[in-house]
Amino acid sequence: MLKSKNCYVTALGAGRVTAGSRFSHQSESAVSEIIGLIGAWFIASLILYLLWFVLLYLWDIRTGRNKWRFAGTAIGFLVIWICAIFFLNIKMENSIRMIVPVIVFLPIQYAMRIQRNNARLRLEKEQILTENYRAQLKALQSKIDPHFLFNSLNTLQSMVRHQHPNSERFIISLSDFYRHTLMHNEDTTLPLSDELSVLRSYLFLMERRNEGAVQISWQIDPALQSFHLPTLSLQVAVENCFKHNSISPKMPLQIEIYSSDDHYITVNNNIQSKIGEIDTSGYGLDLLKKRYELMGIQKGLVIEKTPQQFSVKLKLI
Amino acid sequence: MNVLIVEDEPHTASLLQEIIEQDADFIVVENLESIVDTVHYLGKYQKNLDLLFFDIQLADGRSFEVFNHIDVVVPVVFCTAYDEYTLQAIKNNGIDYVLKPFKEEEIHIALQKYKRLISNLQAKSWKPVYFQTDQSISTNSVF
Structure with missing residues (x-):
C-alpha cells in the first residue's frame, strides 16, 4: 500500500x-x-x-x-x-x-x-x-425650496395690498416656475429654450423681491435653442449667485448670462461676499457636477474665479 | 415707541411698516437691508430705539451676525421664512418669532407682547423682586 x-x-x-x-x-x-x-x-x-x-x-x-x-x-x-x-x-x-x-x-x-x-x-x-437616486432626490428637494416659496408669497402679499402693477405677472411667474420645477422631475435634460423660460420666471421673481438690486444681461445665440442642458441647471447656477453674494440697490448684483461658440452657457456675476457663514445646502454646483459625471460628460461644469468675478460654464449637450 | 426694520426685500419691508404703524404707539424710524448698515445705525442710534424687527437671511448674511459686532440691548422680533433659527433667535434678544408669510394679527400679537413686557418692567422700575418661599429665598428677574 x-x-x-x-x-x-x-x-x-x-x-x-x-x-x-x-x-x-x-x-x-x-x-x-x-x-x-x-x-x-x-x-x-x-x-x-x-x-x-x-x-x-x-x-x-x-x-x-x-x-x-x-x-x-x-x-x-x-x-x-x-x-x-x-x-x-x-x-x-x-x-x-x-x-x-x-x-x-x-x-x-x-x-x-x-x-x-x-x-x-x-x-x-x-x-x-444609489448615487444617482440621491442626486435626483436632492435635486427635487432643492426645487421645492419652501423658503423661496414663503419669501415670494410674502412679497406678493405686499404687492397685492398695494395693488402693485406687477403683482399679476408675479403670480404667473411663480406658478410657471413651480410648474416647470415640479413637471420636469423625471427628465434628466431639458432643451435650452425650456431652461431659459424657467430662468426668466425665476429671475422675474428675484428682481421683484430685490427691487433695484439685481442687474441682468442676456446674450444667448438663438441657434443653440435645440441643445440640451441638465434639468434646471441654469436655475441652479443663477441661484448660486444669489446664495453667495450680498444684494442691495447701492451694490447691485450683476449677472451676465451668455452663450459661447464652444457650446457653453456661462453665468457670470460680480463677487460681493456675504458676512459670516453661508447656508451651503450642498445641492448646488457640486451636485450639478456629479450629474454631468453620471451622464458621462467630461468638463460639463467649469468654474472660473477671479477676485472680482465668478463664472460657471455649463456644457450644452 | 421707535421701531427699526431690518429686511432686505423692499416690498416685505413696506408691508411690515404698514402693519406696525397701524398701532398708534409705534413708529418705524428706519428701514435697513444689510448687516453693515444695521451695525452702523445701531452704533449711532441704539439708545433711541425701543424695538427691532429682524429678517434672518439678509442681503449680506444672517442678521445674527449683527450681534457679533455690536452689543444690542433692545428686544428683537424675528421675522423669517425659516423655522430652524428659533434657538438662536431666543439667544439674541428675541421676544417673538414670526414666520413668513405673516398675518397682521401675528405682528400685532408681537407688539402687544412687547408692550406688556415693558409696562411690567416699568411698574417694577427694574428692581429685582424677592419671593419668600418656605425653604429658601429665590430671585426672580424678568429678563
Whole structure:
C-alpha cells in the first residue's frame, strides 16, 4: 500500500516508474488503481492550483507591454507541460488521468473567478444607482425650496395690498416656475429654450423681491435653442449667485448670462461676499457636477474665479 | 415707541411698516437691508430705539451676525421664512418669532407682547423682586 502510494506520488514526475510498479503488483491492482487515481488527481490539482495563481498574477499584470510577457509565460507553461508528457514518457492512460482533473478543475476555477467579478460589478452598479437616486432626490428637494416659496408669497402679499402693477405677472411667474420645477422631475435634460423660460420666471421673481438690486444681461445665440442642458441647471447656477453674494440697490448684483461658440452657457456675476457663514445646502454646483459625471460628460461644469468675478460654464449637450 | 426694520426685500419691508404703524404707539424710524448698515445705525442710534424687527437671511448674511459686532440691548422680533433659527433667535434678544408669510394679527400679537413686557418692567422700575418661599429665598428677574 505504502509503496504503491509512494509510487504514485512520483507518478507525475516519472510516469515510467509508476507504470512499472503498478503492473508488477497484480494482486493490489484494484486498490492501487483507486489510490493511484486519487493520488494523481490530488497532485495534478495541487500543481494546477499553483499554475492557476501564476496565471492570475500574470493576468493582473497584463497591461500594455506586459502583454507579451503574459503570452510568453503562458506558452512556456504549455510547452513544459507537453514536454513533461513526451520526454518523461508518460503513458496515454496516465496522461488522460492528469487531463481529467484539469478539465474538471479549470472550469470550476474559472466559474469562481467570474462569480467574484460579477459580484464586484453588481456592487459597483448598485452604488452608481444609489448615487444617482440621491442626486435626483436632492435635486427635487432643492426645487421645492419652501423658503423661496414663503419669501415670494410674502412679497406678493405686499404687492397685492398695494395693488402693485406687477403683482399679476408675479403670480404667473411663480406658478410657471413651480410648474416647470415640479413637471420636469423625471427628465434628466431639458432643451435650452425650456431652461431659459424657467430662468426668466425665476429671475422675474428675484428682481421683484430685490427691487433695484439685481442687474441682468442676456446674450444667448438663438441657434443653440435645440441643445440640451441638465434639468434646471441654469436655475441652479443663477441661484448660486444669489446664495453667495450680498444684494442691495447701492451694490447691485450683476449677472451676465451668455452663450459661447464652444457650446457653453456661462453665468457670470460680480463677487460681493456675504458676512459670516453661508447656508451651503450642498445641492448646488457640486451636485450639478456629479450629474454631468453620471451622464458621462467630461468638463460639463467649469468654474472660473477671479477676485472680482465668478463664472460657471455649463456644457450644452 | 421707535421701531427699526431690518429686511432686505423692499416690498416685505413696506408691508411690515404698514402693519406696525397701524398701532398708534409705534413708529418705524428706519428701514435697513444689510448687516453693515444695521451695525452702523445701531452704533449711532441704539439708545433711541425701543424695538427691532429682524429678517434672518439678509442681503449680506444672517442678521445674527449683527450681534457679533455690536452689543444690542433692545428686544428683537424675528421675522423669517425659516423655522430652524428659533434657538438662536431666543439667544439674541428675541421676544417673538414670526414666520413668513405673516398675518397682521401675528405682528400685532408681537407688539402687544412687547408692550406688556415693558409696562411690567416699568411698574417694577427694574428692581429685582424677592419671593419668600418656605425653604429658601429665590430671585426672580424678568429678563
